[in-house]
Amino acid sequence: MSSEPPVDPSDVRAAQVEHVRIEEEMEQSYIDYAMSVIAGRALPDVRDGLKPVHRRILYAMHEMGLTAGSGHRKSSSIVGETMGDFHPHGDAAIYDTLVGMAQEFSMRYPLVDGQGNFGSMDGDPAAAPRYTEARMAPIAEELLADIERDTVDFSPNYDDRLEEPDVLPAAYPNLLVNGSTGIAVGMSTKVPPHNLGEVIDATVELIENPDATVADLMRHVKGPDFPTGANIVGRNAVRKAYETGRGRVRVRAEFETEEFDGDRQRIVVTELPYQENKARLVERIAEDVNEGVIEGISDLRDESDRDGVRVVVELKRGANVEVVKNQLVEHHLETTFGVINLALVDGQPRVLSLKETLEEYVEHRKDVVTRRTEHELGEAEDRAHILEGRLKALDNVEDVVETIRKSEDRDEARAALRETFDFSEAQAQHIVRMQLGSLTSLESAEIEEEYEEVTARIERLEEILASESELMSVIKTELGEIKEEYDDDRRTGFVEDTGTVTHEDLIPEEESVVVVSEDDYIKRMPAAEFRAQNRGGKGIIGADLKEGDRVSSVFLASTHDYLLCFTTHGQVYQLKTYQVPEMGRTARGKSAVNVLDLDEGEEITAVVNCDDIGAGTDGEDVAGGDGVGADGADPADPAAEAGEQYLTMVTRDGYVKRTAGEEFENILSTGIRAIRLEDGDELADVEVTHGDHDLVVGTRGGMAIRFDESEVRAMGRSARGVRGIELTGDDTVAGLAAIDGTQHDWVLTVTANGYGKRTDLDEYRTQSRNGKGLIDIKTNERNGPSCAVEAVSSGDHLFAMSAGGQIMRTRVEDVSTIGRNTMGVKVMDLDPDDLVASVDVLPAARVEDGDESGA
Structure with missing residues (x-):
């Protein structure tokens, strides 16, 4: 018996336990899973x-x-x-x-x-x-x-x-022909489909010229060819995708314009971008129409059938078809196909260029054709060997038959044939199984003919295996046969990439009058509809307001302008003028919630053109990336102020604040804070200044104070500002004028009852801020309170709008020039109980020809 102690089973199990770090095990397990x-x-x-x-x-x-x-x-x-x-x-x-x-x-x-x-x-x-x-x-x-x-x-x-x-x-490069889409662990693939004939032509080009570049191959492969057709926008993205294996290709629907019902138009979509859900597309367009994002569409329906796609967008009479097209393309009819040409190469994922993809396919096809040729050669050699045995048996037919007759069974016959006639085992087996009928002279001739054919086939197969050029010739021939059988016309076309087509490119540039009411209705009208009248006229209707509604503000802007809209709550919003729906003079307007995200009771009180802010920064506007004051100077440094751009604000309670224009970049759709207001205070007016302006703050009580803007230091958006004027009683600020002595000639004041005057700048002496100021205009029962103060020049036009919706346009020179502390003259003839609600000035440089004549 053995003297060794018995083995403890627990020791055996412990010896089988492998100790590893859990993070290493998890890492390896996850890698294994990912690769799987x-x-x-x-x-x-x-x-x-x-x-x-x-x-x-x-x-x-x-x-x-x-x-x-x-x-x-x-x-x-x-x-x-x-x-x-x-x-x-x-x-x-x-x-x-x-x-x-x-x-x-x-x-x-x-x-x-x-x-x-x-x-x-x-x-x-x-x-x-x-x-x-x-x-x-x-x-x-x-x-x-x-x-x-x-x-x-x-x-x-x-x-x-x-x-x-x-x-x-x-037999053809299916990865490129049909494409592929998939999401793996940590990576994804998105290969677009292509035209079979183009891909085969490029493959043949690569076979004939292995040094061909991607540009050479692109002479054949124009770009992706999607089953749903549509159009690829530009070719640069396609070239990048083919060169690097990655790219973003823009695909735009195919559509055309048709006329119907006399003078109306409709847009008919006949091809959609690849993988676009047609029903959902129609739903999204309908949602945007209902929400006012897209204007001018009267009807939308899907008339598609088995013959193809047909989505009909009918336009309202008079709608701008180019604008609607552009909106549809921007929001719905153009998608981006993100090309990721990722595939497995020798079991490993690789991002491949067009040339690398075709090279890998050609290598695969070489292997396939080589192996097929070797297989066919083996079969042909086996057949030739059998045929050689049959021919030999026919040459010795009598002796072969006699040998078989003398044998006891087939095994003995095969052995005898091998020994007597030196047949191989395969030949002997075949001869033993032959029928007598195959020994006729006719059968003999057929065997000899087949043997010659098989011999020639063997020579051809050996030639293919011995020469790579012959092998490649076979591949090219077979690719050509595939192309001839299955090639079809390209479905996806190309359209020129003219860059980002904006609404400004499609909308005529013209001066517009934008009207906003207290109930938040907004619209725009061409300023040319309001011809200049002599002062004291009633003007013409500018808005048909619903009962109880009143005009809160009116401002002038070009349809191409980017505007900053400041509200009574101290918020600022960015607005493109063309986003405001254009409507007739007698229209009420559309709800402003479709254009600006205003809060309850919030009204637009001032509008600043971004071009005015960017005047000192080489043309860059606030909406651009460089912003205002891009030279990096410190706005708080008085020596650096000249040439800087500021938004100077004044509140109803008389606080004044300057903020650098660059702080108003990247404004959210919900707006951003422009100024901090005390309880009960409101933002009254905003002007663009450059550090060297004088400010005139006018009050509703007819007072005005002029001081240098440098007395108000630059502050951030969250600041309240400093006291600009000392108000008495229940007086409040009516407006702000920023005076540039080299450009402006007068201060224009307009009162609520439609009276106004021009006064020379010299009449407003400069003093320190936070004073009571001087009397600007009498605000008696005839005039009513002052409602606007503007710095004006020769050639400017004044637009005044009443709360009831009348708009009066007149030349500034038609308003009499008189001193301070006077009554002024009638500027606008108002109906009883109507008041001037808002005033804006169209600079002389923007007054169009034909607007100078009075009515």
């Missing part, structure tokens, strides 16, 4: 352009005999065979893949020929697999051609019962 997803599910192989599930479905159909010439079979049967034999990942995923391969709007060249409901461009799902039928499309058979000839490697399936191909022979 990358290689086994999500990414296509560069050689055949297929993911495993696509490859397995096609191979299963091949094994089931579901070729293009066979009858259709239930999709559920195909799904079951694929799942049971090759792809154990659930029937839903397999069927979704099968459906995608049958959809003409998803695949440029569908690989499955389906019968039944396989979904639609509206996002409708396919019918259940028990209701649909399928078989392989003819072009899919080209992917599997020669698979029985040892052209590709096979591996055991998931349960080791069967074998499945690692890749298909792929």
